[in-house]
Each structure stands twice: as structure tokens, then as C-alpha cells.
Amino acid sequence: MNVVLGPNRYGKAETRVVRVVRDGGVHHIKDINVSSALSGDMEDVHLTGDNASVLPTDTQKNTAYAFARKYGVDQIEDFAILLARHYVDSQPSIHHARVEIEEYFWDRIPVSDGPHLGLRDKQHSFVRSGREVRTCVVHHDRDGRTTVVSGLKDLVVLNSTGSEFHGYIEDEYTTLKPTSDRILATAVSARWRHASDGSAFGKSYAEVRRCLIEAFAETHSLSLQQTLYAMGKRVLNTRREVCEVRMAMPNKHHFLVDLEPFGMDNPNEVFYAADRPYGLIEGSVLSDTAPDAAFAWE
The missing domain is CATH 3.10.270.10 (Urate Oxidase;)
Known part of the structure; x- marks a missing residue:
């Protein structure tokens, strides 16, 4: 050997x-x-x-x-x-x-x-x-090649309504109930690749951050995956200096507390914020003309 x-x-x-x-x-x-x-x-x-x-x-x-x-x-x-x-x-x-x-x-x-x-x-x-x-x-x-990947992490965002989750696979171990109104919260980690190293990085950062936040707020979500794609798509459609976005978004679950034992109803007002375990959604959104630069993410 x-x-x-x-x-x-x-x-x-x-x-x-x-x-x-x-x-x-x-x-x-x-x-x-x-x-x-x-x-x-x-x-x-x-x-x-x-x-x-x-x-x-x-x-x-x-x-x-x-x-x-x-x-x-x-x-x-x-x-x-x-x-x-x-x-x-x-x-x-x-x-x-x-x-x-x-x-x-x-x-x-x-x-x-x-x-x-x-x-x-x-x-x-x-x-x-x-x-x-x-x-x-x-x-x-x-060889003179320079690649730049900008990003952010721990951007915590929350929608108190406008999020659903239903129609998923159900088997003998499924206990999750479908919902048409839930809290959607996450801590966004996003990285975006610049098409060149000549960007005005300060302005670009502020604008990409704005796109991510606005898309999160404006998307009526049927899944966190759908929201992730909408956020990446908004960046690529708005910021021409960006050719690829990669995101990791943990689902910060908020569970409705059962107040019936205390003789009270709970019309989507009181929740338990669970820190773990959590769903972790990851994905990339890229332009079909993005130059290949796999090493940029290493």
C-alpha cells in the first residue's frame, strides 16, 4: 500500500x-x-x-x-x-x-x-x-484568482403569523399536527458569492441584508424551505454583484401551550420557545450564469 x-x-x-x-x-x-x-x-x-x-x-x-x-x-x-x-x-x-x-x-x-x-x-x-x-x-x-464570499450569521427574525405547515408525509411515528397559522422564527446564516472582487462591499452588505429581511417578512410561508428560496431569489434579482447565496436556517420552534388544565383557552397567544431539538434547513440559490468557484466555499 x-x-x-x-x-x-x-x-x-x-x-x-x-x-x-x-x-x-x-x-x-x-x-x-x-x-x-x-x-x-x-x-x-x-x-x-x-x-x-x-x-x-x-x-x-x-x-x-x-x-x-x-x-x-x-x-x-x-x-x-x-x-x-x-x-x-x-x-x-x-x-x-x-x-x-x-x-x-x-x-x-x-x-x-x-x-x-x-x-x-x-x-x-x-x-x-x-x-x-x-x-x-x-x-x-x-494564478491571480480571487473569490469573495460575504455573509452574516445569527440574524434572528420572527413572523408571528403568515406561516403554515401541512401536507407533509405522515407515518406511524408522526405526531406533528398540521397548522395553517404558526410562528416562524429562525437565526439566519447566509453567505453570498460576489461575481467579482470589485464590489462596494459596505453598500452591498447593507442591501443584501435588507433583501433577506424584507423577503422573510413579505413571504407567506408554507415551509421554511420556501422562505429560504424566496430570500435567496430576492437577493439575486436585486443585487447584480451577487451570483450565489447559501443559507442555513434553524427552525426555532414555538409551541402553543395547553392552558386547558387551568380553565383557560389559548387563542394563539402563549407559546413555549424550544431551543432544541430543531429542524435545520439548508440550501443554495444561484444564477444559471454564475461562474464555477467551488473552492470559494471551502
Whole structure:
């Protein structure tokens, strides 16, 4: 039997970078989590322990910090492209770089004070926002190909009506009752592939997020699968820079509580929110002209 080395990569995972921009007394925060993974001419380090082709993971961590200082951090996709191209272009042994970034949002705490305190121009207090996490994954290789996948996760949405579920397979183990009026809630994880790496990523993110939320709200749902498709279709029909959307949507079940033992009815008003187990709906929606880039999702 012959034993060979298969696909491999290595890198630095979850380098937390917080950059504060001081504009007088007004501060701005960028809070990101950077993970890099490199591959290429790496056979010797695995087979013989020769590290001559290895850029240390500690160096990758330091590069993220240094680039944050040197170039700043605006849109996370642009920062990821900058890092990925640097690794491939600067090191002959590195043929492919994958950079993934998560962004965490902070809301400014409003300041009010008396005239003697002089705090109105000192806006430097923040509270961690409860909204979703913004994400991106960038791939860049020595052939000059760059792919950008933007995304978000933990976008929690809920429709208190306008959702049905019936007509499904029923066998000897089925206990779920059909319904024509239920709560539909989910925590959306969505990723979308850009047709090129030249998008205005900040505007694109805001518009894709808007499309997802509006489609969720406006779709009378017969299944969460139908809603997922409607959300992806809305993005592709609205945002021409996007060629593929992939989503994972857990069904956050809300069960009507039986109040009859207490002599009360329950006309769809009181529910038990169950955290597990849950249905998990996953799917992709793509343009029939989308260029193939399977590695973009790895």
C-alpha cells in the first residue's frame, strides 16, 4: 500500500484585532476576528519536518495587527483581500491563501451632561450590539484568482403569523399536527458569492441584508424551505454583484401551550420557545450564469 500526502493547509485561527480610530473626541471601533490558512509547496514540512517553506502562524498573527495599523480596517472584505494577496505575492512557497473574518458590531452610548462637565464632544463609550455577526471568506491563488464570499450569521427574525405547515408525509411515528397559522422564527446564516472582487462591499452588505429581511417578512410561508428560496431569489434579482447565496436556517420552534388544565383557552397567544431539538434547513440559490468557484466555499 502506498501512502501519500493529501490536501493540506495551515494558518492562524481567530486573531482578534480591535482598531480604534480617534477623530478628536469622537472614537470609532472596528472589532474583527481574523483567520488565515495557507497552502502550496508544503510537502517537505509534512514528510521530513523541513520548515523552509513555512511562514509561521505567529507571523500571520502579527501581519494582521501590522496591516490594521498600516492600512486601517474599513470593509472586512477589502482587508481580507489585502492579507490574502500579501501572503501569496510575498512568499514563493505559498500558492493559495484563505482569509476569513468575522466582524462584531458596537453601538455608541449617547452622552448627556451638564454644561460644566464638557462631555458632549467626548464620544468614546460603546455597548456591544446584539445584532448579527458580519462575515467574509476570501481566497486568492498564484494564478491571480480571487473569490469573495460575504455573509452574516445569527440574524434572528420572527413572523408571528403568515406561516403554515401541512401536507407533509405522515407515518406511524408522526405526531406533528398540521397548522395553517404558526410562528416562524429562525437565526439566519447566509453567505453570498460576489461575481467579482470589485464590489462596494459596505453598500452591498447593507442591501443584501435588507433583501433577506424584507423577503422573510413579505413571504407567506408554507415551509421554511420556501422562505429560504424566496430570500435567496430576492437577493439575486436585486443585487447584480451577487451570483450565489447559501443559507442555513434553524427552525426555532414555538409551541402553543395547553392552558386547558387551568380553565383557560389559548387563542394563539402563549407559546413555549424550544431551543432544541430543531429542524435545520439548508440550501443554495444561484444564477444559471454564475461562474464555477467551488473552492470559494471551502
